[in-house]
Amino acid sequence: MTDCSVFFISDGTGITAETFGNSIMAQFAVKPRHVRRPFIDTADKAFQVVREINAVADREGKRPIVFMTLVDEDILNIIRPCRGKVFDMIKTFVEPLEEEFAMKSNHRVGRFSDVAVDREYNDRIEAINFTLEHDDGQSARNLEVADVVLVGVSRSGKTPTSLYLAMQHGVKAANVPLIPEDFDRGFLPPMLKPFKKKCFGLTIDPARLSQIRNERRPNSKYASIENCRFEVQQAESMMRREGISWLSSTHKSIEEIATTILRDIRPDRLIY
Amino acid sequence: MTDCSVFFISDGTGITAETFGNSIMAQFAVKPRHVRRPFIDTADKAFQVVREINAVADREGKRPIVFMTLVDEDILNIIRPCRGKVFDMIKTFVEPLEEEFAMKSNHRVGRFSDVAVDREYNDRIEAINFTLEHDDGQSARNLEVADVVLVGVSRSGKTPTSLYLAMQHGVKAANVPLIPEDFDRGFLPPMLKPFKKKCFGLTIDPARLSQIRNERRPNSKYASIENCRFEVQQAESMMRREGISWLSSTHKSIEEIATTILRDIRPDRLIY
Incomplete structure (x- = not known):
C-alpha cells in the first residue's frame, strides 16, 4: 500500500x-x-x-x-x-x-568537482578494476597489493561484497572461492598462503545457500541441501583451523558486511 | 592541510x-x-x-x-x-x-530489515550478477531482459557505470565494446541490433582515453593518441548514424553518468 x-x-x-x-x-x-x-x-x-x-x-x-x-x-x-x-x-x-x-559556504554541487583530476575518484576506479580482475580467484597476480581477500564457498556473497568495497570505499578486494578440491586436500588454496592476514571469510546458512544455488542450477548436486551443508561445514572448519575470521552473510546486507570487514581487517580505512 | x-x-x-x-x-x-x-x-x-x-x-x-x-x-x-x-x-x-x-517513529536501524527476505535487496544482487555476466560483451544470452545496454570504445567507463547502475539502482546493465572490427564493418555489433532502443553510448576525450590506456599498456598502438582519436571519432559517428544517444565520461563521475542514463533511458526507474 x-x-x-x-x-x-x-x-x-x-x-x-x-x-x-x-x-x-x-x-x-x-x-x-x-x-x-x-x-x-x-x-x-x-x-x-x-x-x-x-x-x-x-x-x-x-x-x-x-x-x-x-x-x-x-x-x-x-x-x-x-x-x-x-x-x-x-x-x-x-x-x-x-x-x-566562521566561514561562508561555497554552494558547491556534487561530491567530485572534476573526476579527471580527482585522486580519490581515480583510486575508486582503480579498485573496481582490480576487484574485477581478481574476482572468483581468477588471478594470483598482484595479490600482494590487495587490501582484503574474501574467501568462502561459491555463492556466499563474495563478489557483490568485493565490488561494494571497491566502489564505495576504494578498497582493492580480491575474492577466492573455497571449493571441494580444497576440502579434499584440507588446505587453503595455495595462492592465499602468503596473504592469510588479509583474508576474511564469508559463510552462509546452508538452507539459504541451497535456495540461492537452486535458482542457478536447479536440482543439481551443487545446489542440494546435503552438499551445501557439507561445503559450509568444511569451509567453516578450514577457516577456524587457519585462524581466519568470518561472518555469516545470511541476514546481512552487502553494506553491513563490507563495513564489518573494514572495521576488522582495515580499521585504518575508517579514518581518511 | x-x-x-x-x-x-x-x-x-x-x-x-x-x-x-x-x-x-x-x-x-x-x-x-x-x-x-x-x-x-x-x-x-x-x-x-x-x-x-x-x-x-x-x-x-x-x-x-x-x-x-x-x-x-x-x-x-x-x-x-x-x-x-x-x-x-x-x-x-x-x-x-x-x-x-501524526505517528510515532519506530527507531529502526538500517535500510534493510532482513536481506534474506527483502525483495528490493535481492533484485539488486540479481542485477549485479546479470551485469557481471554481461560485462564487456561476454554474452548475448538474455540480453532481452537487460534494462540498459552501454556501448563505447574500450576504457570509456562502461564497466564501472554498469556495476554502479546494478548496485545502486538494481538496474540490469549489460555493456558491449565498440572495437576496430565494428568500425571496419561499419555496423554496430550484431548482438545489439534488436536492442538499439535500450542502448546508451559513452564517449571520452581522446587525450584522456590515451592516458588511461597508457596506464594499462604503455606505448602500445592501442593507447596511442592517434588510435584513440580514430576510435572515438568512429564510435561517435556510428552512434550518431544509429540514433544512439551518448554522453562523455571525461569529466563526469559514475554517479552522474548513471543518473543521466536512468533519466534518459529508463525514466520509470526514477519512480519506484
Missing part, C-alpha cells in the same frame, strides 16, 4: 537526498511512492517540479514529503513555496556550520 | 551519515580528517567514542564536527554531551515528520 509520495530533488544526482531521505522514511510505518528528480539546475526545471508536486498534492489529498539538496538560492526559492512538506537538507546543517567555522 | 576532524557515528554502517555529512562538508573550504565509527550500538562503545571525540578536541584545540545517525535514545544521550559540535541527523528530520504523519 502506498500511503504518500516522497520527492527527492537535487541539482546533482540526488543520491545523497535519496540515501538520507530513505533512512529517515524507514523510521515510519509507511510505504511511500518515491519520485527522484535529479539535475534540477534551471528555473524552468524547478517550476516543472513544483507543478508536479502540486499535482500530486491535489491527487492524493495530502502533502507529499520533499527532501531536497539544492545549493542555488534562486532554485531553492522556486521550490520552497510548493504544496509539499519541504525538508531543506543542506541549509538545515550548513547554516550552523557557517557559524561554527 | 587538515583543518579539523569530522566524526560519522552510526548504529548501522554509517554510510548514510557519511554520504550526507560529506555533501554538507563539501560546502566549505576545509580539508577535514574523517573518522567513521559504525555499529555504535552499546553504551560501552558510545562512551569509547565520546572519549575519542574529547581527546581530539583537546589535541586539536577546537571542536570536532560530529554527524550522527543513531536511533536509540540511551546511546544518543551518551554521545550528545561530548565536546564536539553534534549534528543529530535523524532527530532533526524525524520529529517534524512525526508531526506531519
Whole structure:
C-alpha cells in the first residue's frame, strides 16, 4: 500500500537526498511512492517540479514529503513555496556550520568537482578494476597489493561484497572461492598462503545457500541441501583451523558486511 | 592541510551519515580528517567514542564536527554531551515528520530489515550478477531482459557505470565494446541490433582515453593518441548514424553518468 509520495530533488544526482531521505522514511510505518528528480539546475526545471508536486498534492489529498539538496538560492526559492512538506537538507546543517567555522559556504554541487583530476575518484576506479580482475580467484597476480581477500564457498556473497568495497570505499578486494578440491586436500588454496592476514571469510546458512544455488542450477548436486551443508561445514572448519575470521552473510546486507570487514581487517580505512 | 576532524557515528554502517555529512562538508573550504565509527550500538562503545571525540578536541584545540545517525535514545544521550559540535541527523528530520504523519517513529536501524527476505535487496544482487555476466560483451544470452545496454570504445567507463547502475539502482546493465572490427564493418555489433532502443553510448576525450590506456599498456598502438582519436571519432559517428544517444565520461563521475542514463533511458526507474 502506498500511503504518500516522497520527492527527492537535487541539482546533482540526488543520491545523497535519496540515501538520507530513505533512512529517515524507514523510521515510519509507511510505504511511500518515491519520485527522484535529479539535475534540477534551471528555473524552468524547478517550476516543472513544483507543478508536479502540486499535482500530486491535489491527487492524493495530502502533502507529499520533499527532501531536497539544492545549493542555488534562486532554485531553492522556486521550490520552497510548493504544496509539499519541504525538508531543506543542506541549509538545515550548513547554516550552523557557517557559524561554527566562521566561514561562508561555497554552494558547491556534487561530491567530485572534476573526476579527471580527482585522486580519490581515480583510486575508486582503480579498485573496481582490480576487484574485477581478481574476482572468483581468477588471478594470483598482484595479490600482494590487495587490501582484503574474501574467501568462502561459491555463492556466499563474495563478489557483490568485493565490488561494494571497491566502489564505495576504494578498497582493492580480491575474492577466492573455497571449493571441494580444497576440502579434499584440507588446505587453503595455495595462492592465499602468503596473504592469510588479509583474508576474511564469508559463510552462509546452508538452507539459504541451497535456495540461492537452486535458482542457478536447479536440482543439481551443487545446489542440494546435503552438499551445501557439507561445503559450509568444511569451509567453516578450514577457516577456524587457519585462524581466519568470518561472518555469516545470511541476514546481512552487502553494506553491513563490507563495513564489518573494514572495521576488522582495515580499521585504518575508517579514518581518511 | 587538515583543518579539523569530522566524526560519522552510526548504529548501522554509517554510510548514510557519511554520504550526507560529506555533501554538507563539501560546502566549505576545509580539508577535514574523517573518522567513521559504525555499529555504535552499546553504551560501552558510545562512551569509547565520546572519549575519542574529547581527546581530539583537546589535541586539536577546537571542536570536532560530529554527524550522527543513531536511533536509540540511551546511546544518543551518551554521545550528545561530548565536546564536539553534534549534528543529530535523524532527530532533526524525524520529529517534524512525526508531526506531519501524526505517528510515532519506530527507531529502526538500517535500510534493510532482513536481506534474506527483502525483495528490493535481492533484485539488486540479481542485477549485479546479470551485469557481471554481461560485462564487456561476454554474452548475448538474455540480453532481452537487460534494462540498459552501454556501448563505447574500450576504457570509456562502461564497466564501472554498469556495476554502479546494478548496485545502486538494481538496474540490469549489460555493456558491449565498440572495437576496430565494428568500425571496419561499419555496423554496430550484431548482438545489439534488436536492442538499439535500450542502448546508451559513452564517449571520452581522446587525450584522456590515451592516458588511461597508457596506464594499462604503455606505448602500445592501442593507447596511442592517434588510435584513440580514430576510435572515438568512429564510435561517435556510428552512434550518431544509429540514433544512439551518448554522453562523455571525461569529466563526469559514475554517479552522474548513471543518473543521466536512468533519466534518459529508463525514466520509470526514477519512480519506484
